[in-house]
Every structure is written in structure tokens, then in C-alpha cells.
Amino acid sequence: MDVERLRAACLGLAGAYEDYPFGPEIAVFRVRVPGGAAPPGPGRIFALVRVEVEPLSISLKCDPALAVQLRSAHPEITGAWHLNKKHWNGVRLDGTLDEGMLRDLIEDSYDLVVSSLPAVQRAALGWLGR
Template identity: 55%
Template sequence: MTAAEIEAACLALPGAGKEFPFGEGTAVFKVGGKIFAIGRLDGEPPPSISLRCEPDLAVQLRAQHAAIKPGWHLNKRHWNTVTVDGSLSPRTIRDMIEDSYDLVVESLPRRQRTALRWLEG
């Protein structure tokens, strides 16, 4: 999966936007004003992206995949950093992006969830 494909997967989600609050090298993807992904998508390959994750699943994924580590400079209980080195399928990465997005959206007020046409679980 390329950096452009990762960016496209994040921005394809309803209401998602991209900002650069930490400088041009780090893209921050938000929905409803809350971060669901932080990516180092340009520069030296391979790209990496940090994603929210349910704590128990985060530990499981780290044990199963060398490319998934505790979130770099983030709450390691709730964030994983994924190195996109080809060892994970594009579908797995897209699923992780969607799960991260869902975790953020489910914490938004009902009015915002309704505006996004988000369906729970």
C-alpha cells in the first residue's frame, strides 16, 4: 500500500479531513475535530501511520505482526503505529483505518454522528 493509497483511504471516510499541525511531514486525519490517524506519508519509505485501537486488540495485533508497534509519542494503550512495509495486506490496513475512525466517531455527539450518517457496529 502506498502513501497515496493510505491518504485516500483516510479521506474516503465521511467527514474526514487532513491537517498539518506538526509540520508538512506529518499528516493528521480528523473527523468531528478529533484525530483518528497520524501519518508520516512522505519522505523516506516505508510510510507509517498511527491509528486508534481498542486496548485488547492493540496488544493482540502487536503480538501477531512485527510491523505493528505501540503508538509512537501517543498513548500506547489506545494507539498503534503501523509501518507499511508490505507485510500487512492493504485490506488489513484499511480495516485498521476504519476501526480507528469508528472509535472516534462513536465518541462524537449524536448530532455529529447523524450528520456523518454513521451506523453503529
């Protein structure tokens, strides 16, 4: 998967947006936390991509038990660099991992983040759970 298809997969999720708080080499994908009484702050991160490194890699949030299983079954999935390895996986995009599985991992990361939002914010995103 190239960077544009990866970007499209992340931005295709409700409320998702991209920014570069760590510099131009790391794309951060967040879910915008909808409205409320206070002005919304930065959204919650569900993916980080090192865009200028080959092969591409993406860091995704993951349930801790599933993270261990994925790492043992797929050598291209490891603990994410510079993130809490209990909750974040790093996925090397060298063509080994099936694109459908990668999309599922992106959606799972997004779902973990959105599921932690208050019900009113989940509803504003149109999120029904997966």
C-alpha cells in the same frame, strides 16, 4: 500501499479531512465534528502519517485489548511513537500487512473516534456504527 492510496483510504471516510498541525512531514487525518451552536473546533484525530519516511508508517487509534492482540500477532504493528501506546498502534507499511487489513484498521480507528461523538453528530455524519 503508497502515500496517495493511504490518503484516499483515510479521506474516503465521512467528514474526514487532512491537515498538518505538526509540520509538513506529518499528515493528520481528522473527522470534522459537525455543526452545533458553537463554531466547530478542530476535528478529532483518527490517523497520523509520517509522509516523508520510508517505509511509510501510520498511527491509528485502537481498542486497548485489540491493540495487544494485534501487536503480538503482527511484528509490523507496535505501540505508536509519541502517542499513548495503550490506545494507539503504529503500523509500519513495508508490504507485510495485507492492504485489506490496513483499511480495516483505518476504519476501526475512525469508528472509535466517531462512536465517542454525541448521537446528533454521529447522525450528521451518517454513521450507523460498524
